[in-house]
Amino acid sequence: MSPNQPVDPALSLAALLEDDHPEKRKVSEWARENLDDERLFERDHRSEFWREGWQRCADYGIQGLVIAPEFGGSGLDLITALLRFEGLGVGCRDAGLVFALSSQIWTMQMALDRFGTDAQRARYLPGLVRGEQMGAFTITEHEAGSDAFALTTTATPIDGGYRLNGHKAWVSLSPVADVFVVFATTDPALKRWGITAFLVDADNPGLEVLPPRQKMGMRTTPFADVVFTDCEVPADAVLGNVGSGAGIFSTVMESERAFLLAGSVGQLERQITETADYANTRQQFEKPIGSFQAVSHAIADMKVGHEFARLSLYKAAALQAAGTPSMMAAAIAKLAASEAALEGSINSVRVHGARGYVSEFGVERGVRDTLGGVIYGGSSDIQRNIVARLLGLPKGE
Ligand SMILES: Cc1cc2nc3c(=O)[nH]c(=O)nc-3n(C[C@H](O)[C@H](O)[C@H](O)COP(=O)(O)OP(=O)(O)OC[C@H]3O[C@@H](n4cnc5c(N)ncnc54)[C@H](O)[C@@H]3O)c2cc1C
Incomplete structure (x- = not known):
């Protein structure tokens, strides 16, 4: 690729x-x-x-x-x-x-x-x-979120393949997915070195997608838990090698961090334009509200956040395209983009006043849609942990 x-x-x-x-x-x-x-x-x-x-x-x-x-x-x-x-x-x-x-x-x-x-x-x-x-990608479990490698879904070797048992949580696209990348352990004693990735078809009788969960934002992405009960897969369902799942996950996460928020950064660009347009036309005290420094600074802050997020994303992507280590850049990009998108959405609501808060104008949806960005793909705290570790700071307890 x-x-x-x-x-x-x-x-x-x-x-x-x-x-x-x-x-x-x-x-x-x-x-x-x-x-x-x-x-x-x-x-x-x-x-x-x-x-x-x-x-x-x-x-x-x-x-x-x-x-x-x-x-x-x-x-x-x-x-x-x-x-x-x-x-x-x-x-x-x-x-x-x-x-x-x-x-x-x-x-x-x-x-x-x-x-x-x-x-x-x-x-x-x-x-x-x-x-x-x-396709859906599923590693998270209810008791293994940020600590993803603490997963307990098992893949037991059987004649000609593996039998999967476990419960995966919060899986985007799972209600409509035809195929899943699933992380399970073939040997819990080996901890992260026992984790293996599998390709599992949605019509496998051992795979059950639970009813879709209601969530705060990005509500048009279907999202549910997925349960594996004696789910038998052939040996050629293994993705990569047996025991290489943690490495696959880490590689994918590094790419994900550099790219997953690109859409949000684009959405923030549109919000900035629309918020500035609104501030230029909405009159209070016989002036456009954009003439009040409190309002213009809120919009300027949106632009500063957007600019930093954009530059961070392109730096991380350029490093990855060049095959250069990008862990620090990807963590910063994910952190900067998700936080800028959230802060920008909140500022947009502030500038729109009640119109921002009321659903029918579509402004409040931005806050609901962007809040998930500071959680999925490694929360903002986890990105800060990566940055701190790469700066040589000791790992927290
Ligand atoms: C919209 C959305 C889509 C998702 N899609 C998928 C998907 O498709 N597939 C999938 O597998 N998963 C998916 N997830 C799950 C997601 O990966 C997890 O929610 C995420 O890893 C955090 O895990 P958790 O929710 O269990 O929170 P926890 O890990 O319990 O974290 C709770 C809080 O504790 C903090 N925290 C935890 N550990 C540390 C630490 N070491 N240092 C500092 N702070 C810490 C976190 O930052 C957070 O604030 C999705 C989640 C969301 C919200």
């Missing part, structure tokens, strides 16, 4: 310097025209996934951005893919759809594409890229 595809340094620089890069603008314009769903308010209220929107994205090539042409993708380099994904965030108001796409592309597909055998990739990637199939 493309992570190793060379990126022209001029492209990385252009991505950093051109706020309105043509690769980004092209997708944001397409998304405005094709993903502006008038039923979004209702779907958010009902926690309803937009399958039609998913298919439109697949037809446009979003799911296949970094997948090789032999599997139906465009085989783009990581910087171009990031620019396009950012554009998707600018143009698409359905943050749940953008998150669902991010989740599949940067975790499930990334794991499959990077660690799968040719046969596994040929079996699953074309359907995922075409939008006919969906």
Whole structure:
């Protein structure tokens, strides 16, 4: 796949310097025209996934951005893919759809594409890229969240394969997924060295997706727990090698941290424009509210957060595209982008006053949609832990 595809340094620089890069603008314009769903308010209220929107994205090539042409993708380099994904965030108001796409592309597909055998990739990637199939990535358990390697789902060797037993929590896309990347331990005594990743089809009789859970934001991404009960899989369902699951997870997490928030950064860009427009037109005390420094500074802070988040994302992506260690950069990017998106959404509500707080105007949805970003993919505290550890500070108890 493309992570190793060379990126022209001029492209990385252009991505950093051109706020309105043509690769980004092209997708944001397409998304405005094709993903502006008038039923979004209702779907958010009902926690309803937009399958039609998913298919439109697949037809446009979003799911296949970094997948090789032999599997139906465009085989783009990581910087171009990031620019396009950012554009998707600018143009698409359905943050749940953008998150669902991010989740599949940067975790499930990334794991499959990077660690799968040719046969596994040929079996699953074309359907995922075409939008006919969906994939979920599941490691978290109720008692193993930030401490993901404390997982207790077991994979017991049987004749010709493995039998999985366990309960996975908070799995994005699970109610609609056709295939799951599942992390389980083949030997609990080995702790992280006993963890193995598996590909499990949703129609396996040992796999049960529990009823979808209601959540605060990104309500248009379906989300549920998944239970494995004597779920038998063949030996060729192993992704990578037996015992290499922790390594696969860490690699995927590093990529995820650099890319998962690209859509949110795009969404923040749109919020800044809309909040500034509102502050320029809303009059109080016979002046536009944007003329009050308290209001203009709130919007300026949104822009500062956005700028720092953007630069951090592109730095992490450029390092990964070059095959250079990016753990520090990826942790900073995830932290900066998720916190900027949340702070920006809160500021937008403040500037819009009651219109910001009332659901029908769609501003408050931004706060609900962005709060999850400081939790999933490693919480902000976990990103700070990574930064501190890389600075040589001792590991906390
Ligand atoms: C919207 C959303 C989508 C998700 N999608 C998926 C998915 O598709 N697949 C999947 O497997 N999981 C998914 N998750 C689960 C997610 O990965 C976990 O929620 C996350 O890892 C945190 O685990 P936890 O919720 O158990 O919180 P906990 O780990 O219990 O953390 C609770 C609090 O304690 C803090 N904390 C914990 N440990 C430390 C520490 N060492 N140092 C400092 N602070 C600490 C945390 O920062 C947090 O504030 C999703 C979660 C959300 C919210």
